[in-house]
Amino acid sequence: MPRIGMESHRRKALIDATVETIHARGFQDATMAEIARRAGVSGGLAHHYFGSKAGLLNATMRALLADLSRETQARMGRSTGPRTRISAMIAASFAPAQFQPALISAWLAFYLQARTEPETRRLLRIYHARLVSNLAHAYSALDLGERARAAAEGTAAMIDGLWLQHVFAEGPPQPRIAIRRVEDYVDRQIGAPQGQSGD
Amino acid sequence: MPRIGMESHRRKALIDATVETIHARGFQDATMAEIARRAGVSGGLAHHYFGSKAGLLNATMRALLADLSRETQARMGRSTGPRTRISAMIAASFAPAQFQPALISAWLAFYLQARTEPETRRLLRIYHARLVSNLAHAYSALDLGERARAAAEGTAAMIDGLWLQHVFAEGPPQPRIAIRRVEDYVDRQIGAPQGQSGD
Amino acid sequence: MPRIGMESHRRKALIDATVETIHARGFQDATMAEIARRAGVSGGLAHHYFGSKAGLLNATMRALLADLSRETQARMGRSTGPRTRISAMIAASFAPAQFQPALISAWLAFYLQARTEPETRRLLRIYHARLVSNLAHAYSALDLGERARAAAEGTAAMIDGLWLQHVFAEGPPQPRIAIRRVEDYVDRQIGAPQGQSGD
Amino acid sequence: MPRIGMESHRRKALIDATVETIHARGFQDATMAEIARRAGVSGGLAHHYFGSKAGLLNATMRALLADLSRETQARMGRSTGPRTRISAMIAASFAPAQFQPALISAWLAFYLQARTEPETRRLLRIYHARLVSNLAHAYSALDLGERARAAAEGTAAMIDGLWLQHVFAEGPPQPRIAIRRVEDYVDRQIGAPQGQSGD
DNA sequence: AATGAATGAGTTTTCATTCAT
DNA sequence: GATGAATGAAAACTCATTCAT
Numbered sequence: 001m002p003r004i005g006m007e008s009h010r011r012k013a014l015i016d017a018t019v020e021t022i023h024a025r026g027f028q029d030a031t032m033a034e035i036a037r038r039a040g041v042s043g044g045l046a047h048h049y050f051g052s053k054a055g056l057l058n059a060t061m062r063a064l065l066a067d068l069s070r071e072t073q074a075r076m077g078r079s080t081g082p083r084t085r086i087s088a089m090i091a092a093s094f095a096p097a098q099f100q101p102a103l104i105s106a107w108l109a110f111y112l113q114a115r116t117e118p119e120t121r122r123l124l125r126i127y128h129a130r131l132v133s134n135l136a137h138a139y140s141a142l143d144l145g146e147r148a149r150a151a152a153e154g155t156a157a158m159i160d161g162l163w164l165q166h167v168f169a170e171g172p173p174q175p176r177i178a179i180r181r182v183e184d185y186v187d188r189q190i191g192a193p194q195g196q197s198g199d
Numbered sequence: 200m201p202r203i204g205m206e207s208h209r210r211k212a213l214i215d216a217t218v219e220t221i222h223a224r225g226f227q228d229a230t231m232a233e234i235a236r237r238a239g240v241s242g243g244l245a246h247h248y249f250g251s252k253a254g255l256l257n258a259t260m261r262a263l264l265a266d267l268s269r270e271t272q273a274r275m276g277r278s279t280g281p282r283t284r285i286s287a288m289i290a291a292s293f294a295p296a297q298f299q300p301a302l303i304s305a306w307l308a309f310y311l312q313a314r315t316e317p318e319t320r321r322l323l324r325i326y327h328a329r330l331v332s333n334l335a336h337a338y339s340a341l342d343l344g345e346r347a348r349a350a351a352e353g354t355a356a357m358i359d360g361l362w363l364q365h366v367f368a369e370g371p372p373q374p375r376i377a378i379r380r381v382e383d384y385v386d387r388q389i390g391a392p393q394g395q396s397g398d
Numbered sequence: 399m400p401r402i403g404m405e406s407h408r409r410k411a412l413i414d415a416t417v418e419t420i421h422a423r424g425f426q427d428a429t430m431a432e433i434a435r436r437a438g439v440s441g442g443l444a445h446h447y448f449g450s451k452a453g454l455l456n457a458t459m460r461a462l463l464a465d466l467s468r469e470t471q472a473r474m475g476r477s478t479g480p481r482t483r484i485s486a487m488i489a490a491s492f493a494p495a496q497f498q499p500a501l502i503s504a505w506l507a508f509y510l511q512a513r514t515e516p517e518t519r520r521l522l523r524i525y526h527a528r529l530v531s532n533l534a535h536a537y538s539a540l541d542l543g544e545r546a547r548a549a550a551e552g553t554a555a556m557i558d559g560l561w562l563q564h565v566f567a568e569g570p571p572q573p574r575i576a577i578r579r580v581e582d583y584v585d586r587q588i589g590a591p592q593g594q595s596g597d
Numbered sequence: 598m599p600r601i602g603m604e605s606h607r608r609k610a611l612i613d614a615t616v617e618t619i620h621a622r623g624f625q626d627a628t629m630a631e632i633a634r635r636a637g638v639s640g641g642l643a644h645h646y647f648g649s650k651a652g653l654l655n656a657t658m659r660a661l662l663a664d665l666s667r668e669t670q671a672r673m674g675r676s677t678g679p680r681t682r683i684s685a686m687i688a689a690s691f692a693p694a695q696f697q698p699a700l701i702s703a704w705l706a707f708y709l710q711a712r713t714e715p716e717t718r719r720l721l722r723i724y725h726a727r728l729v730s731n732l733a734h735a736y737s738a739l740d741l742g743e744r745a746r747a748a749a750e751g752t753a754a755m756i757d758g759l760w761l762q763h764v765f766a767e768g769p770p771q772p773r774i775a776i777r778r779v780e781d782y783v784d785r786q787i788g789a790p791q792g793q794s795g796d
Numbered sequence: 797a798a799t800g801a802a803t804g805a806g807t808t809t810t811c812a813t814t815c816a817t
Numbered sequence: 818g819a820t821g822a823a824t825g826a827a828a829a830c831t832c833a834t835t836c837a838t
Contacts, residue, residue, distance in 0.1 A: 006801075026315035028227065032829065042803045047830060105314045111366050112307045115300075116225035125367045153364075154357070154380050161360025165352075167310045168324045181353050188387040206818090231812060241820045243814080252812060405797090424713035426625065430833060440799045442835080451833060506709045509764045513702045514623035523765045551762075552755070552778050559758025563750075565708050566722045579751050586785035603822075629808060639824045644809060803835075810828070817820080 007049070011059075013039040014046055018060040023102035027109040032056070054117075061110045061120060064103065065127050071095050076134070082141035083190070086155070089134060090182045093159045094175035101173065104166050132156050142190050151189040158182045206248070210258075212238040213245055217259040222301035226308040231255075253316075260309045260319060263302065264326050270294050275333070281340035282389070285354070288333060289381045292358045293374035300372065303365050331355050341389050350388040357381045405447070409457075411437040412444055416458040421500035425507040430454075452515075459508045459518060462501065463525050469493050474532070480539035481588070484553070487532060488580045491557045492573035499571065502564050530554050540588050549587040556580045604646070608656075610636040611643055615657040620699035624706040629653070658707045658717060661700065662724050668692050673731070679738035680787070683752070686731060687779045690756045691772035698770065701763050729753050739787050748786040755779045 017039035021030040032053055036043045050056040075088035075095075092098065114121040135152035144151055162178040187194045216238035220229040231252055235242040249255040274287035274294075291297065313320040334351035343350055361377040386393045415437035419428040430451055434441045448454040473486035473493075490496065512519040533550035542549055560576040585592045614636035618627040629650050633640045647653040672685035672692075689695065711718040732749035741748055759775040784791045 010801090023314070027311055029315075031827085033827095043829090044804065044831080045802060048802075053829065105311070108307070108311045108314070111363065112226055112304070112311055114367050115222065115304045115307070116228075121367045128364070128367065150380065150383070154384065157360030157364055157380065158353070158356055159360065160363045161356030161358065164310065164359045164363055165327070165356055168313050168320045168327065181349065181356065184349070185353065185384065230810085242812090243820055243822095244818085246813065247819075421712065425709055427713075429831085441833090442799055443797085445834065446798075503709070503712045506705070506712070509761065510624055510702070510705045510709055512765050513620070513705070514626075519765045526762070526765065548778065548781070552782065555758030555762055555778065556751070556755055557758065558761045559754030559756065562708065562757045562761055563725070563754055566711050566718050566725065579747065579754065582747070583751065583782065607822090628806085630806095640808090641810080641825065642823060645823075650808065799836105799838080801835100801837090803833105805831105805833095807831070808829085811826095812824105813826105814822100814824075815820105816822090 010039070010041055010045065011049055014041065014049065014056060015060045015063045018056055019064070019102050019106045022109050023105040027105075027112070057110075057113070058119065060106065061113075061123060064106060064110070065123060068092065068098055069127070071098060072131075082138040083186075085138045086135060086186055087183065089131065090155075090159065090179055090186070093163070094173075094178050096175065099163075099166075099173045099175050099178070101166075104163060104173070107163065108167060128156065139189070144190065147189075151186075154189070155182065155186060158185050209238070209240055209244065210248055213240065213248065213255060214259045214262045217255055218263075218301050218305045221308050222304040226304075226311070256309075256312070257318065259305065260312075260322060263305060263309070264322060267291065267297055268326070270297060271330075281337040282385075284337045285334060285385055286382065288330065289354075289358065289378055289385070292362070293372075293377050295374065298362075298365075298372045298374050298377070300365075303362060303372070306362065307366060327355065338388070343389065346388075350385075353388070354381065354385060357384050408437070408439055408443065409447055412439065412447065412454060413458045413461045416454055417462075417500050417504045420507050421503040425503075425510070455508075455511070456517065458504065459511075459521060462504060462508070463521060466490065466496055467525070469496060470529075480536040481584075483536045484533060484584055485581065487529065488553075488557065488577055488584070491561070492571075492576050494573065497561075497564075497571045497573050497576070499564075502561060502571075505561065506565065526554065537587070542588065545587075549584075552587070553580065553584060556583050607636070607638055607642065608646055611638065611646065611653060612657045612660045615653055616661075616699050616703045619706050620702040624702075624709070654707075654710070655716065657703065658710075658720065661703060661707070662720060665689065665695055666724070668695060669728075679735040680783075682735045683732060683783055684780065686728065686735075687752075687756065687776055687783070690760070691770075691775050693772065696760075696763075696770045696772050696775070698763075701760060701770070704760065705764060725753065736786070741787065744786075748783075751786070752779065752782060755782050 014035065017035045018030065020038055021035045025031075025034060032046050033043050035056070036046045039046070046056055050059055072089055072092040075092045076085055079085040079088040110120055111124065114124050132149075132152045135155050136148045139148035139151045142148075159182055162181060166173050166178075184194055186192075213234065216234045217229065219237055220234045224230075224233060231245055232242050234255070235245045238245070245255055249258055271288055271291040274291045275284055278284040278287040309319055309323065313323050331348075331351045334354050335347045338347035338350045341347075358381055361380060365372050365377075383393055385391075412433065415433045416428065418436055419433045423429075423432060430444055431441050433454070434444045437444070444454055448457055470487055470490040473490045474483055477483040477486040508518055509522065512522050530547075530550045533553050534546045537546035537549045540546075557580055560579060564571050582592055584590075611632065614632045615627065617635055618632045622628075622631060629643050630640050632653070633643045636643070643653055647656055669686055669689040672689045673682055676682040676685040707717055708721065711721050729746075729749045732752050733745045736745035736748045739745075756779055759778060763770050763775075781791055783789075
């Protein structure tokens with residue numbers, strides 16, 4: 001039953017349902033019908049809004065990127081120096097809103113899709129390049145000189161790797177441990193004394 | 200025209216074709232028909248050998264794991280001490296036979312599948328646990344004490360993260376750079392002087 | 399914002415848009431949404447006015463028939479004898495207002511629909527019967543006797559055939575040539591000397 | 598149940614079923630499912646053979662054109678002079694195998710489709726051009742001089758028009774009457790005495 | 797009166813799987 | 818053992834129609 005002003009609400013519901021469905025059923029079995037059902041709308045509406053399944057998946061990935069960027073920007077804005085900026089970027093990646101099973105599934109699906117869909121690749125590449133660039137700037141400000149870029153790429157790899165491991169981790173995500181691992185990496189890169197580094 | 204001894208040859212061809220197809224068309228669009236076509240056999244034969252698409256995918260993942268395990272065992276067998284054993288494990292992950300675009304696609308696909316298919320998850324988890332365990336043993340032998348396990352997990356994360364980044368890397372894989380990144384991580388964990396660490 | 403007197407204006411716009419859309423997109427792909435868009439009204443309004451798509455198509459065909467009848471009546475009213483009445487009927491069929499690409503498409507679509515929709519068939523049959531009857535009367539007045547009806551049907555066939563050929567004619571319709579062909583036919587039926595009959 | 602060597606048989610069955618279905622249900626409602634059902638095959642097979650609905654419709658039109666060409670060639674081959682060649686072409690158009698309600702529906706559908714599908718238009722245009730060309734040659738041989746082409750186009754229009762009228766004719770097609778009408782046209786073009794020309 | 801959001805039935809299309817050969 | 822023709826269930830997608838606003 002049509003109500004006006006619902007469009008953005010429905011769009012968001014469909015995008016959320018897409019993430020949920022990928023998580024619950026797997027990327028292969030995430031059908032439009034199931035996504036629509038979870039969003040509480042008809043199957044036709046998803047097409048009406050997003051044109052096709054590919055369109056919905058694309059919009060979902062953009063939403064994921066936007067959420068993560070927002071989280072990162074917010075935390076970077078509150079940081080006071082290069083070292084805390086690095087921590088802000090790390091913390092954003094493992095923030096409770098980001099580091100969740102359903103999102104891990106969805107991110108992974110989009111990484112996979114990036115191999116064959118140029119637009120998906122482009123968007124992920126841009127995000128990754130920006131993250132590395134921000135990290136490299138911070139490392140430069142911490143006097144890593146020409147090693148700054150290598151440290152930035154290593155940090156990004158560490159973040160990605162810890163995400164990936166949660167694909168088959170048992171139990172809920174452990175952001176504390178993940179953050180500790182990356183912070184340890186950073187400390188060693190900049191020659192700072194490490195905190196407690198066991199688990 | 201059936202020939203004796205063709206079965207294992209065809210099985211291998213189908214498994215290779217599965218990896219190629221996932222890479223070329225994406226996991227979603229890797230159909231049995233396309234896989235069979237690439238393997239040069241009929242669609243029916245794939246079912247005859249593997250029972251179902253799931254069976255073929257499963258066999259493919261097992262083959263991937265077996266190849267990587269074999270590579271790792273071979274290199275570890277030639278190593279002479281804990282530090283070189285760590286390097287052997289790293290080198291195996293980025294060996295030319297392993298670190299290839301098509302394999303990256305396939306691994307990623309199986310990681311994704313692991314979220315919803317228990318058997319896939321079980322196999323990946325076993326492999327990962329063994330890698331971390333091997334790394335932890337080596338770190339223990341290098342006197343990292345209770346930090347050994349954290350270092351081992353960090354090393355594994357670093358390897359995974361660098362694999363993952365090649366999803367949207369431009370150009371062919373750069374195993375040299377990836378290995379250097381992980382070796383740098385190891386050196387800093389064990390307090391050894393680093394090699395040249397820029398790119 | 400509803401205005402008095404808009405209804406007939408909108409109805410006409412929708413009927414015109416129906417013809418345009420059939421021409422531009424084909425009968426199969428002439429959707430209500432597209433028709434409404436071209437008419438500059440909402441999709442709902444088309445239903446409000448015409449009840450259903452079938453209703454709109456029906457109204458469109460009736461409008462086409464009415465236009466052609468009006469054109470024919472007007473020209474027949476100005477004619478002064480049986481021979482000029484025949485020419486009036488021919489000229490009406492190829493009048494600039496009738497003999498246009500979009501109308502050719504629409505007529506053809508309705509002929510096709512006539513095969514399965516009785517009401518459409520009924521209306522077309524009535525029009526055709528009246529045309530043949532009028533032609534036959536004129537031929538009788540020209541002393542064709544029992545051949546009058548055959549000549550009338552031949553004339554109608556000639557008109558229809560020349561319309562049909564414009565389906566795949568290149569360039570804009572050529573009413574002059576079409577008229578000359580039919581007039582030549584008439585002249586030969588009544589035994590009159592022919593005009594210049596090449597192109 | 599698969600049997601080898603059935604492909605051409607099934608293809609023909611599907612093409613025949615397409616014509617039947619267009620006739621019985623109308624072009625709009627000729628669904629793949631219905632066509633397949635009439636052909637006695639599964640819905641998937643039609644796609645397997647023809648790729649898409651458009652592909653099947655295209656193949657059907659080509660088959661219609663091929664049948665008509667074959668009929669025309671056969672009759673022209675048996676003709677003994679220009680006048681009988683013209684009669685052969687006319688007779689072919691109204692041969693019992695061609696001039697049937699279901700075929701009339703299908704031809705009409707393809708004429709309509711020609712307006713928006715270039716390939717369909719191309720094929721119909723070629724056929725029409727060849728018919729007119731053949732007729733013009735015969736008229737030239739009958740000494741019509743520069744009027745030959747006009748007579749040829751008129752003859753083709755007459756044939757098309759008589760086909761079209763059978764869209765809403767009551768009862769079965771009357772090839773005898775149609776042929777008589779066109780023959781009368783031809784006789785008058787070449788100045789021959791007419792046969793009995795009433796109905 | 798008029799809109800356009802929303803529906804859902806119906807359509808094309810895909811594809812793993814089966815099975816006669 | 819091996820093929821590939823054939824199936825049919827399930828998917829994406831379309832679109833006439835409805836209805837709250």
